[in-house]
Amino acid sequence: xxxxxxKSLTWFxxxxxxxxxxxxxxxxxxxxxxxxxxxxxxxxxFLSAFPVSYFGHSKLSFSSQSATHKQALPxxxxxxxxxxxxxxxxxxxxxxxxxxxxxxxxxxxxVIIAVSTYLLSRYWAFKGVL
Numbered sequence: 420x421x422x423x424x425x426k427s428l429t430w431f432x433x434x435x436x437x438x439x440x441x442x443x444x445x446x447x448x449x450x451x452x453x454x455x456x457x458x459x460x461x462x463x464x465f466l467s468a469f470p471v472s473y474f475g476h477s478k479l480s481f482s483s484q485s486a487t488h489k490q491a492l493p494x495x496x497x498x499x500x501x502x503x504x505x506x507x508x509x510x511x512x513x514x515x516x517x518x519x520x521x522x523x524x525x526x527x528x529x530v531i532i533a534v535s536t537y538l539l540s541r542y543w544a545f546k547g548v549l
Contacts, residue, residue, distance in 0.1 A: 427480055431537050434475035439529050442468035447522045457521045461510055465503045472499065481545035494544035502532045 446464030449455045455463065473495050477488070486494070509528045513519060 427483075427541065428537070430480040431476065431540070434472065434480055435533055435537075437475065438468040438472035439533070441471050443525060443529065446525060450521050457514060457525075458507065458511060461507060461525065462503075465499075465506070469496075469499055476540060477545065481540060484541075484545035486545045491545050495540060498536055498539045498544055502536050505535075506532050 442464040444464075445467045446457075446460040449460035449463055450457045454460075473492065476495070477491055481491075484491075506528050509531070510521075510524055513524045513528070514521065517524075
């Protein structure tokens, strides 16, 4: 049975919120406790959230897509890394040129990146070979 676009989007949102919460809480917690500077804390947050994101999306958000794990994992990793590079660039630029706190900057940036991640995941990462 084919998964509807609405169901896929709903699961993507739920999994995305969970993965984003993992990323956000770890990154902000590490920065707030002064264990790491914001840019390093952001990397640890991303690495912690990646497995949550991939397995949640592969099992729930895009379960009806035809890509195998061997196809989907490298594609999704490429999307996640590109998204993280955009995330890190936006965080660094915003922190450098504004007085906004890290927790606010990271929250805004994560929402912006989520839209492109959904589109690329749905139409490329988890889509099988035609």
